[in-house]
Amino acid sequence: MRTLTVELGTRSYPIHIGSSLLNDPDLYRPHVRGSQVMIVTNETVAPLYLEPVRQALDGLHVREVILPDGEVYKTLEVWNRIFDALLAERFARDCTLIALGGGVIGDMTGFAAACYQRGVDFIQVPTTLLAQVDSSVGGKTGLNHPAGKNMIGAFHQPRAVIADTDTLGTLPQRELSAGLAEVLKYGFIRDAEFLDWLECHMTGLMSRDPDTLAHAIQRSCEVKAQIVAEDEFESGSRALLNLGHTFGHAIETGVGYGEWLHGEAVGAGICLAAALSARLGWLTEAEVERTHRLIAGAGLPTGRPADLAPERMLELMAVDKKVLAGQLRLVLLKQLGEAVVTSDFDRDALAHVLA
Ligand SMILES: NC(=O)c1ccc[n+]([C@@H]2O[C@H](COP(=O)([O-])OP(=O)(O)OC[C@H]3O[C@@H](n4cnc5c(N)ncnc54)[C@H](O)[C@@H]3O)[C@@H](O)[C@H]2O)c1
Ligand SMILES: O=C(O)C(=O)C[C@@H](O)[C@H](O)[C@H](O)COP(=O)(O)O
Numbered sequence: 448m449r450t451l452t453v454e455l456g457t458r459s460y461p462i463h464i465g466s467s468l469l470n471d472p473d474l475y476r477p478h479v480r481g482s483q484v485m486i487v488t489n490e491t492v493a494p495l496y497l498e499p500v501r502q503a504l505d506g507l508h509v510r511e512v513i514l515p516d517g518e519v520y521k522t523l524e525v526w527n528r529i530f531d532a533l534l535a536e537r538f539a540r541d542c543t544l545i546a547l548g549g550g551v552i553g554d555m556t557g558f559a560a561a562c563y564q565r566g567v568d569f570i571q572v573p574t575t576l577l578a579q580v581d582s583s584v585g586g587k588t589g590l591n592h593p594a595g596k597n598m599i600g601a602f603h604q605p606r607a608v609i610a611d612t613d614t615l616g617t618l619p620q621r622e623l624s625a626g627l628a629e630v631l632k633y634g635f636i637r638d639a640e641f642l643d644w645l646e647c648h649m650t651g652l653m654s655r656d657p658d659t660l661a662h663a664i665q666r667s668c669e670v671k672a673q674i675v676a677e678d679e680f681e682s683g684s685r686a687l688l689n690l691g692h693t694f695g696h697a698i699e700t701g702v703g704y705g706e707w708l709h710g711e712a713v714g715a716g717i718c719l720a721a722a723l724s725a726r727l728g729w730l731t732e733a734e735v736e737r738t739h740r741l742i743a744g745a746g747l748p749t750g751r752p753a754d755l756a757p758e759r760m761l762e763l764m765a766v767d768k769k770v771l772a773g774q775l776r777l778v779l780l781k782q783l784g785e786a787v788v789t790s791d792f793d794r795d796a797l798a799h800v801l802a
């Protein structure tokens with residue numbers, strides 16, 4: 448097992464990464480204050496992984512709420528079921544929520560923990576690659592609105608992250624690729640050497656070689672933990688973690704939640720961000736081609752959906768959370784391995800890359 452720490456000024460929490468962690472009581476117990484524990488999971492993950500987590504919590508008052516599976520259910524209505532369960536069982540302020548699943552479950556559970564009785568503890572137990580490298584770390588939680596992704600939410604940090612890499616064995620290949628989009632993102636924004644390493648090891652990652660995956664997860668969490676430690680509430684450098692997301696969120700909303708996976712939309716978004724960076728003279732055409740090769744090599748799309756018109760994409764991008772004083776800001780690439788947040792592009796250049 449490898450353990451990293453997310454340092455947040457006066458607080459910190461561990462990220463445990465390794466094999467056979469799900470049923471290890473020692474990883475959960477230090478972070479459970481009272482005796483009441485609510486495991487939040489979904490109908491796909493529950494039959495696979497609920498039992499070992501229950502075993503780890505043996506002796507505590509454990510209940511579970513099993514939500515329907517899918518991005519389309521990351522809504523206020525479905526989220527409310529978590530409160531129904533907590534209130535039906537008279538859960539108190541010292542209870543702990545456990546998010547067992549991918550990023551959808553993590554975001555919904557974390558937001559419920561932020562709001563229940565004005566804030567209770569929660570532990571992230573991510574079971575997708577995307578959740579292990581990104582969504583379980585850093586405390587962004589929330590829900591979708593028909594008008595935009597993650598538009599309702601809160602920052603609420605978990606007490607611990609327990610990433611059992613064995614769970615990746617049951618993950619569909621399309622979901623593995625989606626997770627690789629966020630892994631590649633870390634290389635693009637801050638670590639050119641990691642990007643080179645990913646280029647050399649893409650075959651091992653796609654075939655789930657355990658050591659190769661473990662290294663990619665560890666390096667991704669290191670970069671994310673470092674950025675979150677710098678800027679927990681996204682007033683500066685944390686926005687770099689949004690590379691490809693202004694385009695990606697517009698795609699996800701535009702085609703209908705769940706039609707394109709988050710990671711697929713981010714992969715395409717990174718390619719669009721690279722193309723715009725080249726229009727500004729920051730990247731060469733060869734670097735844009737390399738970006739496409741990396742994204743395609745991870746089994747991801749490299750452009751917007753053919754049936755989502757550029758004008759509609761622009762409309763959807765205008766509701767991005769990074770918009771400041773009415774001006775769209777994007778994360779673009781100064782070079783491969785260095786990102787910036789900028790509004791220093793003109794509408795024509797943006798329209799050109801979307802065309
Ligand atoms: N909070 C953040 O910082 C952050 C970061 C990145 C993404 N996100 C959000 O995360 C979500 C995407 O997360 P995701 O890619 O994990 O998708 P997901 O949560 O929908 O999970 C993907 C699919 O895999 C299934 N699954 C989960 N674990 C499995 C396993 N071990 N074996 C088999 N199937 C399994 C799920 O049931 C689901 O069908 C999006 O809503 C995105 O906005 C949040
Ligand atoms: O942790 C962050 O900060 C991120 O931006 C990580 C992203 O991968 C993630 O998709 C996040 O949910 C996007 O946040 P949003 O603020 O653009 O909704």
Ligand SMILES: [Zn+2]
Nearest residue numbers: 629692709713
């Ligand atoms: Zn993301």
